[in-house]
Amino acid sequence: MSMGWLAVELEPAAGSPLAAATGRAEDGAEWFLSAWSIDARPPGRVSKVSLAVVDPDGPPGPVSLVRAPRGVRVIFDDPAVAQARRDVLAGPSPRFVSTLVRGDSIFDGAVTGLPGGPHVDPFARVLPALTLHVGPGLFVASAPPPTGPVTERYGGGQPWPIDRFPDAAGSVSG
Amino acid sequence: MTRSPSPDPASGAAPGAGDRFPDLRLADHNGNERELSELVAGDPTALVFWRGPWCPKERAFFRRLVGFQTELEVAYARVVSVSVDSVEVQAAFRAGLDARWTFLADPERRYLDALGLREVADTLHDPYLPAVFTLAPDLSVHRAYNGYWFWGRPTVEELRQDFRALSREHRPDWDPPSA
Numbered sequence: 001m002s003m004g005w006l007a008v009e010l011e012p013a014a015g016s017p018l019a020a021a022t023g024r025a026e027d028g029a030e031w032f033l034s035a036w037s038i039d040a041r042p043p044g045r046v047s048k049v050s051l052a053v054v055d056p057d058g059p060p061g062p063v064s065l066v067r068a069p070r071g072v073r074v075i076f077d078d079p080a081v082a083q084a085r086r087d088v089l090a091g092p093s094p095r096f097v098s099t100l101v102r103g104d105s106i107f108d109g110a111v112t113g114l115p116g117g118p119h120v121d122p123f124a125r126v127l128p129a130l131t132l133h134v135g136p137g138l139f140v141a142s143a144p145p146p147t148g149p150v151t152e153r154y155g156g157g158q159p160w161p162i163d164r165f166p167d168a169a170g171s172v173s174g
Numbered sequence: 175m176t177r178s179p180s181p182d183p184a185s186g187a188a189p190g191a192g193d194r195f196p197d198l199r200l201a202d203h204n205g206n207e208r209e210l211s212e213l214v215a216g217d218p219t220a221l222v223f224w225r226g227p228w229c230p231k232e233r234a235f236f237r238r239l240v241g242f243q244t245e246l247e248v249a250y251a252r253v254v255s256v257s258v259d260s261v262e263v264q265a266a267f268r269a270g271l272d273a274r275w276t277f278l279a280d281p282e283r284r285y286l287d288a289l290g291l292r293e294v295a296d297t298l299h300d301p302y303l304p305a306v307f308t309l310a311p312d313l314s315v316h317r318a319y320n321g322y323w324f325w326g327r328p329t330v331e332e333l334r335q336d337f338r339a340l341s342r343e344h345r346p347d348w349d350p351p352s353a
Contacts (some may be wrong), residue, residue: 148253
């Protein structure tokens with residue numbers, strides 16, 4: 001269980017990501033999503049993401065992508081973000097979920113694998129959301145939900161739901 | 175505290191303080207197979223065995239735990255509950271409570287006898303005996319509570335004291351760095 005970078009752009013990222021796929025929005029716009037190792041940060045706007053949701057052999061599927069507009073800063077401890085995390089834990093579990101983090105304390109959004117059928121993304125109440133149909137090769141089919149009820153991150157700058165503290169070397173295991 | 179190995183499943187004895195709790199493997203309320211060690215990870219955990227949602231004492235006790243969630247969510251301590259109810263019943267009861275911890279389903283009663291927690295007096299539901307174990311991150315039992323009578327269950331204050339003791343023992347920076 002570790003974190004990496006997620007890039008979401010209107011053009012493909014150059015370099016060697018861990019995984020990548022295109023995502024088509026409901027308005028027809030095509031986005032290029034890519035996940036990168038934490039020590040291989042690509043240029044441009046990126047957010048920290050839990051690599052537990054990344055799978056280069058993963059299937060296609062619908063995803064709710066919540067992202068802060070440029071210039072918008074919401075701290076991770078904002079009560080609205082905390083309540084969204086509670087609602088994720090309490091509600092029907094999505095296929096997978098990871099918050100997106102900028103720096104050590106800024107909530108940059110979330111990526112949520114939508115299950116079949118109606119689903120409300122709690123993070124979409126905090127920041128604008130896009131529903132994307134993401135192609136194969138980026139996200140897992142599903143990931144087990146966090147144990148709960150903890151909603152805090154387990155160390156400065158780690159995306160929830162990474163749910164353990166890093167060791168002295170800065171790594172998380174499990 | 176001396177750490178004992180996991181009790182021999184053949185012994186049918188409930189783990190006690192100092193014992194290593196067996197690493198249970200059961201489906202969660204979403205149907206995912208989970209291991210107890212994965213759920214506990216690095217945090218103190220209250221492992222709750224309960225009869226089922228039909229029991230008024232369980233409903234009262236779980237309302238107590240739900241009220242405690244607001245502390246646990248900021249304090250890096252966890253709850254995991256286990257009963258013989260199906261995944262669907264676990265999910266429904268959990269949703270009705272607004273519980274935010276992991277509910278594990280053991281409809282096959284895989285661990286009932288191995289843990290010595292079969293409630294022999296209830297031949298209708300054949301449930302788990304109500305019991306709570308506060309666990310260290312390595313699954314060793316800090317304290318065991320016999321909840322057969324309601325007052326044997328831990329109070330929230332007792333759980334707080336257990337989590338404080340476990341955190342003091344297992345958080346290397348319990349005393350904050352000075353420089």
